Amino acid sequence: MLYAPTGIAVVAEDLAGMRSQAFGLAEYVALPARFCAVQATGLLHRCLPSSLWPRPLTALSEKPFPLHDDLVFSVAGKGGAVGTALHHRGRHVVQIQNPRIRPDRFDLVIANYHDEIDGPNVLLSRTALHGLTALKLADARAQWRDRLHVSGRPLLAVLVGGANGRFRFGREEAESFADRLVSAARQTGANLFITTSRRTALEATAVLRDAVESVHGTLWSGGDDNPYRGLIACADWLVVTADSVSMVSEAVAGTAPVYVQGLPGKSRRIGLFLETLEKCGRIRMFEGALDNWPVQSLDDTPVVAARMCQRLGLENLFRDTLSTVVRSV
The missing domain is CATH 3.40.50 (Rossmann fold)
Incomplete structure (x- = not known):
């Protein structure tokens, strides 16, 4: 051909x-x-x-x-x-x-x-x-590294999606998730930085903002200077909600260990997708504790x-x- x-x-x-x-x-x-x-x-x-x-x-x-x-x-x-x-x-x-x-x-x-x-x-x-190519991540790392690594602390970056036809993410789910993130940040001394998406409910964003403020972290929920690529490029740990195959795929293109936060609901396709990445050793499900295991960029x-x-x-x-x-x- x-x-x-x-x-x-x-x-x-x-x-x-x-x-x-x-x-x-x-x-x-x-x-x-x-x-x-x-x-x-x-x-x-x-x-x-x-x-x-x-x-x-x-x-x-x-x-x-x-x-x-x-x-x-x-x-x-x-x-x-x-x-x-x-x-x-x-x-x-x-x-x-x-x-x-x-x-x-x-x-x-x-x-x-x-x-x-x-x-x-x-x-x-x-x-x-x-x-999200390797070259784009390298550029993002150069642009964001000094802004995201506060006082030499490790960076715990969180990419939050939202409810869709398969999963729920409202106030109750956000509260449980926030408790785990705050606990992980305190245990590791990490700088907690959360970014939300257009699908994140306002009530869930409010819960996450309160949690971030309790550990002197940062929440970005819109506006100029989107840190999304910088978080993937610079994170020491990434936590991503399970509702988006695209968001998880971009997260694992970086070099940080990636945790996935499960949500109430069910999707056979997303379940198989996460199972594939777990078998590769590229992701783990988030239970509240953070570990460093050897990973490589997967794209x-x-x-x-x-x-x-x-x-x-x-x-x-x-x-x-x-x-x-x-x-x-």
């Missing part, structure tokens, strides 16, 4: 997680990438599962439209429905995430082990795709990108320098 694309067209709903995965993969390919939004506004698009859409291309925004020589990255179910239609018209399409239709309707499918999908054209990753994005380029005959476009870990800063 030898051809010469001139760009990458990302076909997906305009959601941050989907953009992050597609553009994270695109960073490893030496081609310009642009976003083509899937907008399911028609009656049939809203009422029918995407796999049953009669005219999927009508859900694609007219501008920009994928060029004929673009390499298309379609994402998730709705993006995959459009990707299938583009592939049927002769486009080269790489599907990201389980499309929930036959994989052979794409050139390649890139999914996770926890998606429980397989096939001769399926590439599997332990972590979600993302763009399958460059590995999958290299295999994708090889399978598509685009080895000359793979940007392997992005996966080089810079340790001099």
Whole structure:
């Protein structure tokens, strides 16, 4: 399958997680990438599962439209429905995430082990795709190191998500979590720094803020100068809530031991994902105590990108320098 694309067209709903995965993969390919939004506004698009859409291309925004020589990255179910239609018209399409239709309707499918999908054209990753490269983490470490390591104390960094369709995280869950974090900070003498997300409930944020203040730590809940990358790059320990595969995947791309805070609820996919990382020795579940165990950065994005380029005959476009870990800063 030898051809010469001139760009990458990302076909997906305009959601941050989907953009992050597609553009994270695109960073490893030496081609310009642009976003083509899937907008399911028609009656049939809203009422029918995407796999049953009669005219999927009508859900694609007219501008920009994928060029004929673009390499298309379609994402998730709705993006995959459009990707299938583009592939049927002769486009080269790489599907990201389980499309929930036959994989052979794409050139390649890139999914996770926890998606429980397989096939001769399926590439599997332990972590979600993302763009938090080793070079970006090195830059963040240089930028944030002096600001986050207070008086030489170790840094206990906490990445908090929130409730979704599978997990709960309200006041009660925040109180239990906060008690554990305060105890861990006091036992280790660590500087406690918590960052919340848009999904974190206000009542949960208030509980966490009180906890942080009790140990003279810091809570960031929005505004300029987001410390997220700096926390991953500089932490001595990271604790991440279990609701987000993407957030855990970015956390394990750093070099700190990662703990995961379980939440009430259930997700088979996320359970399998965490089990995979536990077997790798990359994460442990958070019970309140902190330990230092030997870990290495885990990010399958460059590995999958290299295999994708090889399978598509685009080895000359793979940007392997992005996966080089810079340790001099």
